[in-house]
Amino acid sequence: MKYIQIVLCLILSTSAFSQKPIQLKFCPLALVDDVSFPTIQAGVEYRLSNTMSWYNELGVKYRESYINKTDTTFINPRGFKLKTELRYYFPATKQRRLKNAYLAVNAFYTNDHHNTQVEYVVDSLKEATDVFAVKKNVLGLNLVFGQQKMLSRRFGWDFYCGVGFRYRMIKTENQEFNKDYYSIITPVDVNIPSLKEEIDANGGNTFAPNITAGIRLIYVLK
Numbered sequence: 001m002k003y004i005q006i007v008l009c010l011i012l013s014t015s016a017f018s019q020k021p022i023q024l025k026f027c028p029l030a031l032v033d034d035v036s037f038p039t040i041q042a043g044v045e046y047r048l049s050n051t052m053s054w055y056n057e058l059g060v061k062y063r064e065s066y067i068n069k070t071d072t073t074f075i076n077p078r079g080f081k082l083k084t085e086l087r088y089y090f091p092a093t094k095q096r097r098l099k100n101a102y103l104a105v106n107a108f109y110t111n112d113h114h115n116t117q118v119e120y121v122v123d124s125l126k127e128a129t130d131v132f133a134v135k136k137n138v139l140g141l142n143l144v145f146g147q148q149k150m151l152s153r154r155f156g157w158d159f160y161c162g163v164g165f166r167y168r169m170i171k172t173e174n175q176e177f178n179k180d181y182y183s184i185i186t187p188v189d190v191n192i193p194s195l196k197e198e199i200d201a202n203g204g205n206t207f208a209p210n211i212t213a214g215i216r217l218i219y220v221l222k
Helices: 002-016 028-032 192-202
Strands: 022-026 039-047 052-061 078-089 101-123 126-150 155-173 204-220
Touching: 028 039, 028 204, 039 078, 052 101, 101 155, 101 192, 126 192, 126 204, 155 192
Parallel strands: none
Antiparallel strands: 022 039, 022 204, 039 052, 052 078, 078 101, 101 126, 126 155, 155 204
16 A cells, blocks of 8 residues: 555646646446456546646555455455556647547556465366465556547546556465366366466466556546
8 A cells, every 4th residue: 555655646746736737537447347356446647748648547456356256265355556658649630530549658567466266186086176365466568549539628538449468476375276286177168267267376477468448537627
């Protein structure tokens, strides 16, 4: 929480000195993001110039993901997400299709503590279930394309999508499953919950591609 407080102070103090319109943004889809973990997530954007802006976002975990529901708890579920983004807005043209369109680069950090479980094969005659705690940190970069549309002077929405990469650092506690000796029982059809459980169980540090997309609600302060 100390890091979250520091980030909030930096964002608010920097925004206070901005002479250009400040936009507050809320991320409604983050409330139901059970693939990662659900957060109450919002951000602040202010213009550096007519074409450049700086956006910062913070999300705090408010409940456990439905994917990670277990009967046993080894760790208190908690987490947060941080994102900072530098945007370039395309100059205004007669083509309204590009009005308020932007290209951006963002860096993000995710911290997540949760419980999970996997079913695995011990030998040809025995199967077992292992419940354990997961501590996951993720760093990443994205290249993003987006567009804002104002519905009125104060309200609007911001749609974006992008690609990038992430570096996952996963540690586990109270884990009995060992990937060097046992095999995880996987479903016939590949699905997100089973993939997430396998990634957690294997642990370690890994690179992975990243895809991002979403909608933010906008409120203009000034």
